[in-house]
Amino acid sequence: MKKIAAINFSSAIHLLDHIAPLAYILDIPLYIDDESCSNLLKTYYPEVKHELKRNLAYDFLAKNYDVLISCNYWFVEDKFAFETLNNKNIKLVFCPHGNSDKGHINKVNMLAYTMQDMVFLYGDHMKNLLKTLNVFSKLKNHTTIGNFRLSYYKKFKSFYDKLVDTTIFSKLDPNKKTILYAPTWKDAENSSSFFFVLNKLIEKVPSNYNLIIKPHPNLEEKNPVEFYKLFPTKLLPNIFWLQDFTPIYPLLNRCDIYLGDFSSIGYDFLYYQKPMFFIDPFDRDPKKDPSLFLHSCGEQIKTDNLDNIFSIIENNQNSNFQEKQKKLYDFTFDKYLEIPKIKENILKSI
Incomplete structure (x- = not known):
């Protein structure tokens, strides 16, 4: 069975409402390297298993996991570090942090989708955008996950409404x-x-x-x-x-x-x-x-x-x-x- 973890590097607090529900849904640990993010997780996502590791190193991740999921793009340097320096072919998965119409003007960021081993897509709007930008056909792998954040909110609605x-x-x-x-x-x-x-x-x-x-x-x-x-x-x-x-x-x-x-x-x-x-x-x-x-x-x-x-x-x-x-x-x-x-x-x- 593949060992999976979620990652949130640096103080990217705007990603927490995406990566934290995903970690809960998949019942996997969420690793962070920023104390402010750790405090926010304790307050707003108490059901999520997370661990603060200030030195969140590639060798630790390569030794313990086969799949890593992030709401920040993975880049070729990450793949190189795992494969060459740590002798581990880890599947690097990207989950977008929200749906928008950005990309029509500045298409460079959307090309990063093609560098991911796998991409989670919300639905047809994302697919259509990527097709319009000539990116969809170049994805290595993808799956459709729907509105997982809404499902998470409904699960803990009484807690969040209070x-x-x-x-x-x-x-x-x-x-x-x-x-x-x-x-x-x-x-x-x-x-x-x-x-x-x-x-x-x-x-x-x-x-x-x-x-x-x-x-x-x-x-x-x-x-x-x-x-x-x-x-x-x-x-x-x-x-x-x-x-x-x-x-x-x-x-x-x-x-x-x-x-x-x-x-x-x-x-x-x-x-x-x-x-x-x-x-x-x-x-x-x-x-x-x-x-x-x-x-x-x-x-x-x-x-x-x-x-x-x-x-x-x-x-x-x-x-x-x-x-x-x-x-x-x-x-x-x-x-x-x-x-x-x-x-x-x-x-x-x-």
């Missing part, structure tokens, strides 16, 4: 609708709205709404000077700054409205068929640009109309996008499965 209430919603007015602003980071495609939208949101949020601001961890890590120039020192009672809270589905379950740009959280939010609003830094046409595929499931707010962002949200909550949202969700994620079946399917494929 957690999200205690941590966040107990501090907000329950009689107000809650808007979640969850921007992506400033990646190679310059996808983020954060740096030109944040101040307007903080200044203009009306008193009859709650606003949760959940910045992508890479906004701080990759652009610290810009980030801290904008970092608010004081917020109104109806604004909640949410950082280092990694469970996504419990948060989405409680939010009424999604506001974002190109974050994969937008695809997760499709499940709830609630109002969605999008900001594209380049104001492109969702009907013509494949990078804006998700934006067809909500209202797009133009960059020259950001002063009216909350009136747009107020006046367009009843727009009928539910049918589109359900259709795209079903296209994105394979059919829903309970945890035992997901485990069985993955182990068969490995």
Whole structure:
């Protein structure tokens, strides 16, 4: 029987909500080398078997495991280190950390899929994207795993619903609708709205709404000077700054409205068929640009109309996008499965 482990290198906390549920589902250990990640796992994923190894060396992994799963890409250097330096042909498996429409502009990252011994795919949307980018046919091996994170959330729903209430919603007015602003980071495609939208949101949020601001961890890590120039020192009672809270589905379950740009959280939010609003830094046409595929499931707010962002949200909550949202969700994620079946399917494929 193959020995399998999950890996999360460095302080990549945004990967925890992907790799931790996967480790639980497969009943395998999760190795990390960062203490902050260890603390977050103890708090938010107590059922996951994890071990903090500050010196997470190749020789240890080669000696003890046959298959390694990560939500970060594996590279040829990793394969070389295992095969040449440790005389072990380990299967290196990559599980994407979320579903998005990124890749149409900067295709280099998507080519990394071809370097993996195996890739986990959520469903037809990922397959279609990889085919469009001429990557799918070059995959060494792949299997479809569906929305395993939703299955994990449902398994521990009572725990997570209490957690999200205690941590966040107990501090907000329950009689107000809650808007979640969850921007992506400033990646190679310059996808983020954060740096030109944040101040307007903080200044203009009306008193009859709650606003949760959940910045992508890479906004701080990759652009610290810009980030801290904008970092608010004081917020109104109806604004909640949410950082280092990694469970996504419990948060989405409680939010009424999604506001974002190109974050994969937008695809997760499709499940709830609630109002969605999008900001594209380049104001492109969702009907013509494949990078804006998700934006067809909500209202797009133009960059020259950001002063009216909350009136747009107020006046367009009843727009009928539910049918589109359900259709795209079903296209994105394979059919829903309970945890035992997901485990069985993955182990068969490995």
